[in-house]
Amino acid sequence: MIYNYITIEGNIGVGKTTLANILAEKLNARLVLEQFSDNPFLSKFYKNPEQYAFPLELSFMAERYKQLKELIHTRDLFKSLTITDYLFTKCLLFAKVNLPDEEFRLYQKLFDIIHQQILKPELLIYLHAPVNKLQANIKKRNRSYEQAIPDEYLFNIQEMYTNYIKQHNIKAVFVDASNADFINNPAHVEVILDILSKEYEHGQYYTSLP
Numbered sequence: 001m002i003y004n005y006i007t008i009e010g011n012i013g014v015g016k017t018t019l020a021n022i023l024a025e026k027l028n029a030r031l032v033l034e035q036f037s038d039n040p041f042l043s044k045f046y047k048n049p050e051q052y053a054f055p056l057e058l059s060f061m062a063e064r065y066k067q068l069k070e071l072i073h074t075r076d077l078f079k080s081l082t083i084t085d086y087l088f089t090k091c092l093l094f095a096k097v098n099l100p101d102e103e104f105r106l107y108q109k110l111f112d113i114i115h116q117q118i119l120k121p122e123l124l125i126y127l128h129a130p131v132n133k134l135q136a137n138i139k140k141r142n143r144s145y146e147q148a149i150p151d152e153y154l155f156n157i158q159e160m161y162t163n164y165i166k167q168h169n170i171k172a173v174f175v176d177a178s179n180a181d182f183i184n185n186p187a188h189v190e191v192i193l194d195i196l197s198k199e200y201e202h203g204q205y206y207t208s209l210p
Ligand SMILES: Nc1ncnc2c1ncn2[C@@H]1O[C@H](COP(=O)(O)OP(=O)(O)OP(=O)(O)O)[C@@H](O)[C@H]1O
Pocket: 010, 011, 012, 013, 014, 015, 016, 017, 018, 034, 036, 042, 056, 057, 060, 086, 090, 091, 094, 095, 098, 146
């Protein structure tokens, strides 16, 4: 394995966690998953975004910082690869969509200080699917608080991710996950394993699934 640390990213409901789990098992990797269900503000936020966006964004940042900071201090002697299903920068991108400008500027100051202490992955795999596919996935998995997410929100998050990756020239492979089925179609997993067997220069790359 060329990589020590990779991240799977993508919009809400695209299937990051499923893929991260499958890869971790196949590659005997250490897996670090987002702990969003423990966040007491998330369901409140979806009901009342104006009131709960700031505490939600702060609490996500605090949790992610705690989880990712530990990566630097702990090593797993039996596992040389670590896989996460989120980038620390995800905090900033969601905050940009959810906070009014003044609050966002305050949030960004904190983010910039903390971000410097976080280890960055060597490669990002970005799963991309159109909004109607994301909505279908969200319906299927049926978390009650997510059922009224507007298309516009998913679209804005997608834009935020893709612009950030391009503007910062992050080493990323975009995978067209419109028809992805990593659970039942081994050929789809093979495509990802093939990506992980290669080295890339900085920049963005695009792959589709068979
Ligand atoms: N910073 C944030 N601000 C607002 N909501 C967030 C933030 N981070 C995560 N969430 C919410 O937490 C929930 C879980 O998000 P996330 O995209 O990480 O996982 P997921 O949708 O289960 O991903 P996947 O299906 O790709 O595994 C979603 O409802 C998402 O909108």
